[in-house]
Amino acid sequence: MDKASSRLKVLALLVVLMFVALSTRLWFLQVLATTKFQQEAANNSVRFAYSEPVRGLILDDRGHPLVKNQESLEVRITRDDLGSDGEAVILRLSKLLKIPVHVIVQRLQTNQYYSYQPIPVAEFVSPRVRDYIGEYRDLFPGVEVVPTSVREYPYGRTAAHVLGYDGLIHADEYDKLKDKGYEQTDVIGRTGLEQVYEHYLRGTQGVQKFIVNSNGETIRALGVRAPTAGDDLHLTLDLRMQRAAERQLYDGLLRIRGTPTSDRSALLKANAGAVIVMDAQTGAIRAMASYPSYDPRWFVSGLTKGESSYYYDSPSAPALNRAIQLGYVPGSTFKSVTGLAAMKEGFASMGGYYSCPAEYTHPGDTSGTVFHNWTTADIGAMTLSHAIEISCDTVFDAFGSQFYDHYVQNQLNDSGLLLQNDLHQFGFGETTGVDLPAETAGLVPDPTWAEQARIGTDGPKLFPDGFVPGIDILTMIGSSYVQVTPLQLAQAYGAIANGGHLCRPHLVDKIVDPHGDTVKQPEDKCSRTIPYSPSELAYIRAALGSVITGGTASCTFAGFPTSQVWVGGKTGTAERPPYQDTSWFVGMAGKDANSPKYIVLAMVEQGGFGATGAAPIVRHVIEDLYHLPETHGGGCGGGDL
């Protein structure tokens, strides 16, 4: 024991080491790493309870609500919570709701949602159902009945493609949006304006902040923020015009279906079509109809099997908005645009005369390619205006040759592709920027495209010799390869009508918040211009006027009171093998030819001649716009293009 005091020093040293270890670690935890732990402590104890905002309304230009909200008692099932007795629960629910088991199962069998996400299986159930399930909670594990605000469409199918619909947020969307205030049970705009303006329509969810203990018991409430309703969309769309456009499109399709094809081998199918009414001066869309259509109310109450297979799988593709989501060959409606381009490049002039032979061959072409006019007669020399009026193809074929030759001579510099550049100036080959989703850009054929184009997806080259003169020649008459959307064509005609402003087509006039303040209005709608003189544009408008009075659409517009409402327009019949021809008419209407107010366009898939298929639809829509009595033109024969 003599060494006790020195051995006590050893013990003391060990104790000192303990204190050093503890102090060092405490310094690290409490001084160096404290920020991280403070964050974790905050995450631990703060809980949020969210309340959903009311979605904004969608109103037409006069304030008619096109989309409203209504209360629905919704039955939701969380698959994870169904328990081992899930089948019995669903059977019980089926009896209570009087919905077949397979319908409930079908709605549950989805991989769009997480298994811990409540899935709606029935909407608009009675309060009795809610009370019953609430009372016998043990019999219905994983089942809840919650009041929700769902969409209401006072005018049913009207403007379905434009308005769009909502749907429960998908699993992958939720992953992306959960930081932006979305909950698993939230709906989100799926298509149309509902999708594009989701950010405005949604509103801000209300938040109640709680401090909770480790058992989840609330200790105290911190802040409350009430939900803010979404902003209302005030549209340029006019309910009356929209309904007129839809009715005239539908009536027109039925009428066309009774008429034979040009070779009289079959009746026209007229299976689909689109009508656009646009303000020529501003680009404001007053009506946009697409057929076939669907009923957005299906998505409120959940699609039945039949509705689902029709909407998603039927070959008629009712989900497509044909005004913007498909590219079509424009036919002769394109001649107003290509005629202006020919004037701009000096290939045509207002005073010039151009021959309209029955056949045309590109000068120097030895391949034997011959382009035919729509008639076998040689009509002789005519002005550009008259060529538009009677839609002479060979006049435009010759302009196409000149565009091609210019390209060949200037291949190495950027100015070679005059026709393509001019068409892009008119907005073709690019989306218009309309406030709707999934717009297509169409196609302006150019050398790059000609190099890559193939027959079928992986077939041989469509143009083994590359960019041949026929491509420009056919583009001049709007045939074969060029593709436009109805809205692009309406936009280009709008520029011709308003003196050269390429106005971005748009549907929303203003967005108004719940306080009544305008939060957004479209800007720079007409900032782009096309480089044509007022006299050139007036010249084309006059030509379009003579189409109605003495040209290809004269019989269709026979008896139309042009003294009251000036109308100009252009027919188009686009071959689309193996289908029947696409029928087009682009009209403009107003007080006079100087500043037409409306562009009215109709396009009918497999609708035959423009003059007989689409033009009468445009005539009747214009009559509706101007409150004119509905009248009918003469029986137009074939031969109009």
Next chain:
Amino acid sequence: MDMVAGRAWADERRPVRHIDWVLAAVVVALTSVGLVLLHSISATVPDEAAFWLVRIMKQGATAGVGLIIVVVICSFDYRFFKVYAGFIYLASLAALVLVKIPGIGATDPSGVAQRWFSIAGIQITPSEITKLCVIVMLAAVLSQIRTPEPTLSDVVKALAVAVVPLVLVFIQPDIGTSIVIAAITVGMLIVAGTRLRHLLILSVVGVLLIGLAFQLNVIQDFQVQRLTAFLDRANAPEDARYNLDQSLVAVGSGGLFGRGYLQGTQTNLDYVPRQHTDFIFTAAGEQFGFVGAMFILLLYALILWRAIRIAALAKDPFGTLVAAGIASMFAIQMFVNIGMVIGIMPITGIPLPFLSYGGSSILVSFAAIGMLESIHMRRFT
């Protein structure tokens, strides 16, 4: 020496004049801190305020009883314990055996361990008392050595004394107390002058025995899980990590000066399991921060300083060894408990002296202080 001077001399050496007031003051301070922390845990837990009030009063009453125990024990001459060391030791072994007998010992709510007697609603944990009994017995054995340093047979004899209660405690199972007994033994062997070579052999044997214990599945699953959770935190199951995670968040979020009394969300919202017993230090770390934690460490440092000083000043080897054993006990309990709370030691159920809620632990700590005082007071007699 005349009578007056002799009386004065004797008077000077009267034990009551040599109370270690520093030690007494630190113990009172630590106990007060414990009550303050216990109150903070209970203050904002809803519906349990009354329940917690009972706990605080119980803890306060226990501390009161503890002070009486200090007075009683220090009024005895500590050498009294040397005389009765054998009886004390055997009695504690008997208690450890009895507690394992069904119907006599009480099983804890989890059903895993059987560690205490329940007498008139008061829980008595024999393993806590065993710690002091082992100290007394070891001190009695080691103080008999007449050679300058213990021979191997002395060391084995001392080990035999320690191993029997250690095994009995270990199979309860109470790994925490086993660790404390082992540390006490090592600490006392060091102070007794054991050769370094013997200590090394001892540590090798110890490691082998621990390995054997794992091999023979003597160690309970939850204890293995705690250990793996400590060694491989990232891959540990959520349950095994939870306590440590919450404890680290609590201490770490305290920062330099703490979040303020009753302002700690981890503590006050009851996120740290067992925060009134083994994890009481989290309440201090969160509410009073690094400064508060260091203050508590300072109080323990003062206790250990006084204990080692008493060991150095003691009149005889028995006193030195008892004081060194008590110093070892407090040191290892403080280190393992705070170490596990801040993640540098695995989680074992070792209470923090004077702070953790629990009667037996508090009373044994006070009894140890009483023995320290007794040794200090009689260093001249």
